[in-house]
Amino acid sequence: MKMTFRWYGPNDCIPLEYIKQIQGVSGVVTAVYDVPVGKVWEREKIDELVRLCREKGLECEVIESIPVHEDIKLGLSSRDEYIDAYRQNLLNCGKAGVKCVCYNFMPVFDWLRTNLRYVHADGSNSLAYSEADFKKLDPNNLHLPGWDESYSQSELAGLLKKYEGVTHEKLFDNLVYFLRAIMPAAEEAGIRMAIHPDDPPWDVFGLPRVVGSEADFDRLFAAVPSENNGMTFCTGSLGAGRFNDLPKMAAKYAKRVYFAHLRQLKFVSDTDFYENGHATSEGSLDIYAIVRALVKGGFDGYVRPDHGRNVWGEDAKPGYGLYDRAMGAAYLGGLFEAVSKDLEQEKSK
Ligand code: CS2
Ligand code: MN
Secondary structure, eight states, X not given: OEEEEEOOGGGSSSOHHHHHTSTTEEEEEEOOOSSOTTSOOOHHHHHHHHHHHHHTTOEEEEEEOOOOOHHHHHTOTTHHHHHHHHHHHHHHHHXXXXXXXXXXXXXXXXXXXXXXXXXXXXXOEEEEEOHHHXXXXXXXXXXXXXXXXXXXXHHHHHHHHHTTTOOHHHHHHHHHHHHHHHHHHHHHXXXXXXXXXXXXXXXXXXXXXXXXXXXXXXXXXXHOOOTTEEEEEXXXXXXXXXXXXXXXXXXXXXXXXXXXEEOEEEESSSSOEEXXXXXXXXXXXXXXXXXXXXXXXXXXXXXXXXXXXXXXXXXXXXXXXXXHHHHHHHHHHHHHHHHHXXXXXXXXX
């Protein structure tokens, strides 16, 4: 296992020097942020990122994300040129020493929460989801926390229109088409693809989502069995779906999990939850059982603390403050050490 930490590049308010001071963290997870979706990342840009990290003693082996162009998800004829660009990105990243690429296949929206600064009793704050607040949102007049600037209202309307008629089956077929097309490049580049689960793992605004449950992953791995086709085990995303049994899924897919996003959430009703500090005691997910299942199943990928709270007066990008994620990295590192040593001992008995 390698413990990593997400870094939003030179504009991140958290400098690499601080990340380096979190003991147990060997590298960062980052991306090229100034190239439009669907265009090739030039070697120089990737090399520069890697250089910046190495200069501070950190590895740069995981990219999160190389986003997938909507035309690929829509299955338009223009997809082939975007797929070519994606392949080229993989080859370029591989040459720069990247080993794992995280991406998602959610139409239009990435993660979705209704509150970015839900205030806890102790004064800290985190992201939260409320079904009632979600139902009040109007996709034709959208003011979504974290997403307001992603598309103009008219761009969004155009995109939603294009998705009319894209069923779950079509979206899944488009995902398989994409993966089959990029696998040779991923293999050549020595890159493990790690699809990020849908967050939340159900359809939103009438848009289909196909990567959120055990059945979805079974179907995906059956359709594209290449070893380079793997997953990001994001506990916060999968865990938002109460139908998902996370320790069971962690055990089942451990060898296909190339990247683990470990975070906690606490349900306050059947549907509503807030995110919290990483420890098992602080939420509804048994982080210990998940880590144990991963290690026991032979997981040997990258780990990062995922969303944390804003604590100690920090006012960082929601979910991506320094302090709570650093505490998360320390907690998770401890769990991995304990679980690994226990399992070794059990084996030698
Ligand atoms: C991340 C996702 O912050 C987050 O919730 O886990 O945004 C993730 O980076 C993307 O879905 C991966 O493509
Ligand atoms: Mn995640």
